Amino acid sequence: MNELPVITPLSEYAVIVSTGNELTPENNERILAIFRQLQFMRLPGLRDLIPAFNTLTLVLDPDWLDRVAPGVDPVFIVRNWIIQALRTEQQSPPNPVCIEIPVCYNHPDTPDLLRLSDRLRLPPEEIIRLHTAATYRVYMLGFLPGFPYLGLLDKRLSAPRLERPRVRVPAGSVAIAGRQTGVYPLASPGGWNLIGKTSVRLYDPAREQPTLLRPGDSVRFIAVPEL
């Protein structure tokens, strides 16, 4: 657990910390444990933290660097922060939150449900049953504000992305691709298979907590007859 992760630069001031290539919940939890610890440390020169599946990227403030450590490569500063984060007492994960998202699977905005039913050789009811049976982990947020990468999707539902992404996927579309599922918080271009629709808002800049979900949360989808 306390083995030092690999640290490589992305830009002059953005540095990637990675914990290995395997996309396991354990690897992701290692990333999020460091993420929480660094948030808790309230480091003055740290401008942004970007946790992903198996990487955590730290973005440093260059003006702070010039004041405090002129000429020092941010990679060394990040290495020290990570060592410090791994040594200090770990912040226990926040109380596990399981957020339920009501989904209408029988909705005009679900153009791929029947197509997948053919392709996967599963009746639509079985796709819905499998999609709602699991509790998913929020591995990361990205792509759009509040877009959750949720996993792992049941193997039987694994289908490739569309060859030609749609120009416009409506907000609230519930989608699957590979071993992942997600929800589009905003209307945007998108290449995932659309199987459901929710009226829950995943992103609202006016809210104090603008995104519904945070990295590490759990999500369940609940089938509802209409929205």
Place this chain on the structure above:
Amino acid sequence: MSLNVVKPGIMDTIQDMGRAGSAHLGIPLSGAADKAALAVGNLVLGNCADTASIECHWPAPVLRLEAPALLALTGADFGATADGIPIQQNRAILLPGNAEIRFVRRHSGARAYLCVRGGFLFPEILGSRSTHVVSATGGFAGRKLATGDNIQFDTSLQQPGPALHASTHGLYPVNHLIRFTPGPEYDRLSENARTDLEYENWKIAVNSDRMGCELSGPLLSLKNNEEMVSSAVVPGTIQLPAGGKPLILLSDCQTTGGYPRVGQIIEADLPAVAQLSPGDTFRLVRVTREEALLAGYRYRLHLRRLAQGVLWHNSNQTGT
């Protein structure tokens, strides 16, 4: 009292230095695409570099002042005039109430910044006034400016300032040479692709906006096509999507991406990239990490000297 939008440009938005601190929620940094120009405009007015301004593209807007204002125009030269009289770039100019600001011709650059003493008054959303149009966050109702919009500023601050103008000499790279460092997936480029990246001329494609600019030139190939796990990207990251056309990410870029990150434009040269328009050509020059860090330090030193009142030229012309 305020600035009134008589006729909007193609994409005028309120921008400051960006929305840092929310990337873990998938919220992009946003902010001025050319952060050097934003800093210069604010520093000549005595503002903090991070103050909110209007970023304009070409075609640019027609604006009317409803009260006197101490303004500065920086970045692209769109031939700005106030009531028909040309406005000098990179200096503070006091314009009378009722003045009409027009941009008559695109001479150079892609993005102009209009700054006002004290900044344009908008509430901060997640610590920034920047507009992210895609998610309707920040700025003027989360959107680009439209006819009839009134943009407020503090009229009590609009006093004449010294007739000095800021030197941007040395702030932008010369001869369209843009420096980059190898990205985390640079090693996945084929030998030919690595050579092409550095020795070919690149052209900005039409498919370019505040999220990023697509480059047209030779198609770049990878040694293998293994899928990449999504990971962080930042403004300046050079991504290589499946088609082989590199993409330089700008301010509104996503926080994460799944394409190989083959390079990274250095911080000091990213403002110059933001000033390239579709059709403009440039060359990429590979530098070491040490060179990139030193160039970044010099870039910030230039802005710091401007903030301290050094690197200013006397200007005999008085404001209109």
